[in-house]
Amino acid sequence: MGDILVLEEYNPDTWTYSGEAISRKVIYKLAGGFGLQDGFCVLGMGLLDTEANRPGRLRLGTAAGKENTMRYGVIRDTVAMTLPLEGDMAEIGVWRGASAAVAHGVAPHKTLHLYDTFQGVVKADSSVDVHSNGDFSDTTVETVREALGWTLDETRLVFHVGEFPSTFTEQDRKFCFVYSDTDTYFGTKATLAIFAPRMVPGGKIMFDDYEWHGCPGVKKAITEFLIENEGIQHAIAEPRQFILTF
Numbered sequence: 001m002g003d004i005l006v007l008e009e010y011n012p013d014t015w016t017y018s019g020e021a022i023s024r025k026v027i028y029k030l031a032g033g034f035g036l037q038d039g040f041c042v043l044g045m046g047l048l049d050t051e052a053n054r055p056g057r058l059r060l061g062t063a064a065g066k067e068n069t070m071r072y073g074v075i076r077d078t079v080a081m082t083l084p085l086e087g088d089m090a091e092i093g094v095w096r097g098a099s100a101a102v103a104h105g106v107a108p109h110k111t112l113h114l115y116d117t118f119q120g121v122v123k124a125d126s127s128v129d130v131h132s133n134g135d136f137s138d139t140t141v142e143t144v145r146e147a148l149g150w151t152l153d154e155t156r157l158v159f160h161v162g163e164f165p166s167t168f169t170e171q172d173r174k175f176c177f178v179y180s181d182t183d184t185y186f187g188t189k190a191t192l193a194i195f196a197p198r199m200v201p202g203g204k205i206m207f208d209d210y211e212w213h214g215c216p217g218v219k220k221a222i223t224e225f226l227i228e229n230e231g232i233q234h235a236i237a238e239p240r241q242f243i244l245t246f
């Protein structure tokens with residue numbers, strides 16, 4: 001009871017997930033009796049506390065598509081593993097809010113810090129990065145508010161507009177889940193420097209674009225971190241997700 005289920009919409013005709021999902025809390029469990037077969041139970045589901053007055057669906061918009069649908073699944077599972085932990089969540093590299101909407105959808109009761117210039121990539125270094133400054137500038141804070149608006153509890157979403165890590169002011173906060181998606185060596189390196197010391201035990205930092213030819217700087221920054229911090233548990237998940245567990 002109290003567990004949160006993430007229900008993904010599946011199309012049995014095409015064997016694909018549509019990219020839409022809803023989260024529901026288990027509020028009732030009937031196990032045994034009333035003609036139920038052994039090993040089966042009946043669950044009653046309710047709205048999450050934060051969406052009690054705003055029922056709605058998580059919309060992933062145009063970013064859906066097979067690869068992104070898989071990526072959203074890994075993000076969902078990883079956030080779900082951190083649900084019992086204390087601490088805030090963060091995303092560095094938000095763009096139009098699709099991955100942030102997934103994380104927020106699983107844990108709408110947790111504070112989510114959103115770091116982006118909202119003017120595109122910065123500090124791209126052509127010796128390690130493929131992206132250029134200004135890539136992904138087609139977004140606004142309002143676009144992201146809309147993407148996350150389905151369960152919007154304004155107090156849980158904290159926008160940090162500008163160049164990370166200068167916009168980081170949460171020196172005294174602890175974090176349970178961080179999604180790093182800046183596409184650059186600089187952004188990945190800065191994410192590790194800022195968040196690694198602030199993760200709760202069991203907390204996870206997840207990186208997009210690991211071993212993606214379009215973002216070689218991401219792998220370089222992670223590799224340097226692993227060399228300097230031997231023994232940190234890590235895993236690679238398809239597609240191109242790298243997960244550190246503290």
Ligand SMILES: C[S@@+](CC[C@H](N)C(=O)[O-])C[C@H]1O[C@@H](n2cnc3c(N)ncnc32)[C@H](O)[C@@H]1O
Pocket residue numbers: 063092093094095096097098099100115116117118119120121122123135136137162163164165181182183184186187
């Ligand atoms: C690939 S997009 C993020 C995509 C998003 N996570 C998703 O899955 O929908 C990369 C974003 O990183 C942001 N970015 C890159 N370096 C940054 C930095 N140092 N500070 C703030 N934002 C940065 C860009 O503005 C861009 O919006």
